[in-house]
Amino acid sequence: MDPQEALLEIARLLERERASRYRAKAFRQAAAIYAELPGDARGDLNRIQATKGIGDSTFAVIRQALAGETPNYLVELRGEVEPEIVSELRGRLRGDLHAHTEWSDGTTSIAAMADAARALGHEYQAITDHSPRLRVARGLTAERLRTQLPQVRAESGGGLTLLTGIEVDILEDGGLDQEDALLGELDVVVASAHSKLRMDSAPMTRRLVKAVSNPHVSVLGHVTGRLVQGERGTRPASQFEARAVFEACAEHGVAVEINSRPERQDPPDELIALALEIGCLFSIDSDAHAPGQLSLLDHGAQRAERAGVPAERIVTTWGLDRLRRWAG
Known part of the structure; x- marks a missing residue:
């Protein structure tokens, strides 16, 4: 060979x-x-x-x-290495709204991630590197993010549209770790908490509700922050009033991420069921940090299918035009 x-x-x-x-x-x-x-x-x-x-x-x-x-x-x-899991829902996914490159804590270039997404048949792929507060992940300052944006757009082609984006850190008060005007220029904003995950339930609830109420936020990322396996060890889920958070997501049209990384399995099954009951949208995302991890979407699709999440409620089954109208 x-x-x-x-x-x-x-x-x-x-x-x-x-x-x-x-x-x-x-x-x-x-x-x-x-x-x-x-x-x-x-x-x-x-x-x-x-x-x-x-x-x-x-x-x-x-x-x-x-x-x-x-x-x-x-x-x-x-x-x-386990083969990819075949499911009806996996076949309906048209893209992925959460992935990282070497600009923050990913391992490869934007071009390599684009090539991998193209090989998987994606219609679109968002590049969502971290925001500046996450220094351990080399989060992007506003200046670095502005430099990155044209490079992301330049890698579109061959049937794939690369979407500009960020995984913006949710600050302790619910604010977002990037310039508001710059967030407004992006195609996709995934908001996630990465610090102070053991806050008491009441302030954590206020924190998440405020974040998803920001008009620039598209997706609430790995909502509980838990880790259930893997080399990083385990971490308990954050405590918050899930109904209040998901009601805010539904009110503002923010998708609840079904994070496909097996070490996260986030949200837990009972929270997926609650978000489904409340009427939330969902986004099945890989949270890939390397090209080979884009295929982890199969894990998220399997969990969503088992939970009975209808495909029409999953924004990553939508075509690009509809997705842009929703995220914009």
Whole structure:
């Protein structure tokens, strides 16, 4: 098989598995380095092995691929990484409103995320890097966000529209961590709480209600902030009056995110049922931090389908024009 394709498939599988970001990135970088080699060098094992950025593991993949074999590591990963979950609802999703790039805490470029979304058949993909307060994630200042916007728009094409956006931090008082005028320029605003998640219920309720009442907010992201598994450990759900928060979402047309990351499973099933009862819209999003994680939408679709969420209430089943009218 083609060595570059083998390396990229390994990277995608490692990303979907949420393995070490450095391991996945090493295979992605090796694929790029191999592709940049002169044509006569791509079959020269000695030269390839001596090339900076190609280590023992990536060289072994290249060597086996050039020999006409399926690399052992790729065979191993194909057997270990769970296949994508097939569901009727997954087939109806037309895009994704929550994903990160190397501009904040993602691992790859805007272009790489666009390529991956295109390969999945997305009609649209929002790029929603973090806002400045989240320094550990290299959140975007207003200046950096303004610099990013034309670069996001420039990657549209080939049947995919890249939407400008942000995952804006919800401050402790319910304000949003970005200039209000700049939020108004974006296609999509996902508002999420990332700090002080153990606030008492009453102030947390006021915080979330105020955030979703902002006219620029499109989606309320991973509402409870919980973690139920994974290398980051577990974290309990934030406490708040869910009915009040979801009633505010319904009143302002804000979609409740069904976050597709298996380590989050957020909202819990009982809160999805409550939001459905209240009349909320939903957005099934990957919260991808690498191209291979865009496929995690299958987990969110499976949870929504099990919960009985109608497709017409899920904004990411809508076509681009309808989505723009809603988000705008």
